[in-house]
Amino acid sequence: MWAYGMIRKISYSVGHEELGETYDKVLALNPGNAAVRMVDLAVKLEHMATVPEYEIFSLRDKLVGNLFTYQVLRQLIADFLYLHRVEFRTLQRLGGLFKIEGVTSAEFLLAEKVGE
Numbered sequence: 049m050w051a052y053g054m055i056r057k058i059s060y061s062v063g064h065e066e067l068g069e070t071y072d073k074v075l076a077l078n079p080g081n082a083a084v085r086m087v088d089l090a091v092k093l094e095h096m097a098t099v100p101e102y103e104i105f106s107l108r109d110k111l112v113g114n115l116f117t118y119q120v121l122r123q124l125i126a127d128f129l130y131l132h133r134v135e136f137r138t139l140q141r142l143g144g145l146f147k148i149e150g151v152t153s154a155e156f157l158l159a160e161k162v163g164e
Contacts, residue, residue: 056090
């Protein structure tokens with residue numbers, strides 16, 4: 049939870065939609081760094097208008113053998129899906145990919161309909 053909390057704290061502290069070009073430069077300077085990619089993804093999930101599916105899939109493929117980091121990524125995605133309105137197909141893809149229980153269940157979808 050500490051690692052997850054730090055990533056979220058950094059995301060809230062430095063995240064802004066207008067800084068996309070700066071984030072791209074930081075990624076280019078640290079091409080294989082999973083920590084930088086995790087923070088970048090957290091920023092994109094919280095501050096960008098579209099769901100960065102390519103980055104999610106790419107990072108998942110890189111981290112699948114690292115249980116600790118994979119679980120932090122999974123928690124980022126789960127919280128994102130629970131806290132934001134996401135197109136149903138995207139919800140299904142990400143929920144299925146990370147095996148997030150309840151994301152595509154009838155109760156979750158009913159709660160979504162009631163909230164509209």
